[in-house]
Amino acid sequence: MILPGTPETLIEKCVARSSLSDAEATFLFSPAFDTHRTDLYAAADRVRSEMVGDDVYLRGLIEYSNYCTCRCAYCGISAFNADIERYRMSPDEILSTLSAGYDMGFRSFVLQSGEDPIWREQDIVALVKTIKSRFDVAIALSVGEWPRSSLEAFRAAGTDRYLLRIETSDPELFAKLHPDSNWEARHRCLMDLKELGFQVGSGVLVGLPGQNGASLGRDLRYLIGIQPEMVGIGPFIPHPLTPLGNATGGTLDACLTFLALLRLYLPDAFLPATSAMGSIHPDGRRQALKAGANVLMPNISPIENRARYQLYPGKICLNDDALKCRTCVEGWVTAMGRKCNPGHGHIIRRSRPTNTAFNGA
Ligand code: 5AD
Ligand code: FES
Numbered sequence: 612m613i614l615p616g617t618p619e620t621l622i623e624k625c626v627a628r629s630s631l632s633d634a635e636a637t638f639l640f641s642p643a644f645d646t647h648r649t650d651l652y653a654a655a656d657r658v659r660s661e662m663v664g665d666d667v668y669l670r671g672l673i674e675y676s677n678y679c680t681c682r683c684a685y686c687g688i689s690a691f692n693a694d695i696e697r698y699r700m701s702p703d704e705i706l707s708t709l710s711a712g713y714d715m716g717f718r719s720f721v722l723q724s725g726e727d728p729i730w731r732e733q734d735i736v737a738l739v740k741t742i743k744s745r746f747d748v749a750i751a752l753s754v755g756e757w758p759r760s761s762l763e764a765f766r767a768a769g770t771d772r773y774l775l776r777i778e779t780s781d782p783e784l785f786a787k788l789h790p791d792s793n794w795e796a797r798h799r800c801l802m803d804l805k806e807l808g809f810q811v812g813s814g815v816l817v818g819l820p821g822q823n824g825a826s827l828g829r830d831l832r833y834l835i836g837i838q839p840e841m842v843g844i845g846p847f848i849p850h851p852l853t854p855l856g857n858a859t860g861g862t863l864d865a866c867l868t869f870l871a872l873l874r875l876y877l878p879d880a881f882l883p884a885t886s887a888m889g890s891i892h893p894d895g896r897r898q899a900l901k902a903g904a905n906v907l908m909p910n911i912s913p914i915e916n917r918a919r920y921q922l923y924p925g926k927i928c929l930n931d932d933a934l935k936c937r938t939c940v941e942g943w944v945t946a947m948g949r950k951c952n953p954g955h956g957h958i959i960r961r962s963r964p965t966n967t968a969f970n971g972a
Contacts, residue, residue: 614638618647625875626654636828639872640865648864655871655903662878662963663905665949668956669940670751670883671717671911671933673708674920675700679725681755681791685816687850687921688725694852698916699729702738706745708933712911713746715937716953721774721908723753730754732761736768743769749955751812756792759803766807771957773804774812774843780833784821801837810958812841812881817869818861819847827869835876840958841906842873842880845887848923863892867902874903879961881906889927897943906956907944909936 614621614634621635631639638644639651676699677688688695700708709720722738724730739750751772752765762773775797779785782794789797804811815830822830834842846861866888873882883906884899892898896907910917911933918929928936944951 633825637824640824652902666952678727
């Protein structure tokens with residue numbers, strides 16, 4: 612591989628947010644970069660501290676339905692999977708789960724579900740309105756693709772944020788993985804969300820079959836281009852009951868590398884240390900927090916539902932209740948010398964000069 616420069620100058624280039632060539636991206640994700648990977652993580656950690664501080668923002672995650680009409684090739688709750696027990700929480704169950712999370716101090720929540728047709732636009736609107744009238748909290752929805760008119764109604768109801776991963780920036784790979792959608796529709800949905808004034812979270816899966824360093828570089832470029840307020844990424848973890856059950860999954864190093872690059876190129880973004888990273892390595896989320904991440908999304912779903920919401924196998928915290936996860940996270944984050952911030956966690960846009968070399972001080 613011919614690289615115009617050294618690994619050190621390449622890291623400096625990333626810190627200065629110069630655009631990466633396919634060859635450079637390939638190098639960053641190759642074993643040849645392994646000896647320099649921790650330097651990249653350390654650079655991202657410094658930019659994280661400088662730009663968004665040391666707080667780790669908490670979002671309480673409620674997975675309220677595992678019904679899904681989509682057949683995404685990687686996903687354990689896809690409609691392909693006839694072998695899981697389906698569940699759907701009622702609005703009252705969601706409200707009491709959220710209320711218990713509120714009592715634990717959470718002021719920011721993510722409501723996530725499969726694309727469940729029983730939950731109609733007006734039901735989600737009513738739920739968000741009720742929550743917003745009873746609790747002073749920030750609400751993110753993570754409920755898949757909807758027409759612009761529905762997104763507009765969710766926003767008008769008071770939804771603050773919306774999480775929708777693009778999953779891959781490659782329309783052909785997207786089509787192979789998502790028989791029920793297409794890349795242009797997903798991208799359009801993200802643009803709608805931005806135009807409607809949501810704080811937008813997007814992201815990709817790392818280690819999908821067909822991806823390589825150069826395509827991950829293109830994923831990074833796509834995400835930089837749409838300037839989301841949040842980016843959640845994680846390893847693809849093959850689920851045995853899906854068409855990709857025998858594929859090879861993504862690695863923690865590839866995820867940490869992608870995360871570190873996200874921090875360098877999107878310095879003020881909210882970047883979660885995702886559960887999927889914690890599921891492929893016991894120290895995954897902690898390592899992510901040291902490579903640029905500043906958000907954790909502890910699962911506060913009722914324990915009886917957790918095993919049924921396994922998008923991937925080996926998911927952490929299946930038998931831990933909300934208080935256990937809250938306490939656990941608080942413990943290890945504090946031990947890192949960081950502080951959990953359970954507040955609303957709204958984005959504060961900050962700019963970082965592009966033309967100064969980062970001095971690492
Ligand atoms: N491995 C890792 N992440 C997955 N997701 C879905 N299935 C898997 C899997 N097998 C992720 C997708 C989705 C998010 C909610 O979960 O990226 O956007
Ligand atoms: Fe759930 Fe540690 S975060 S037990």
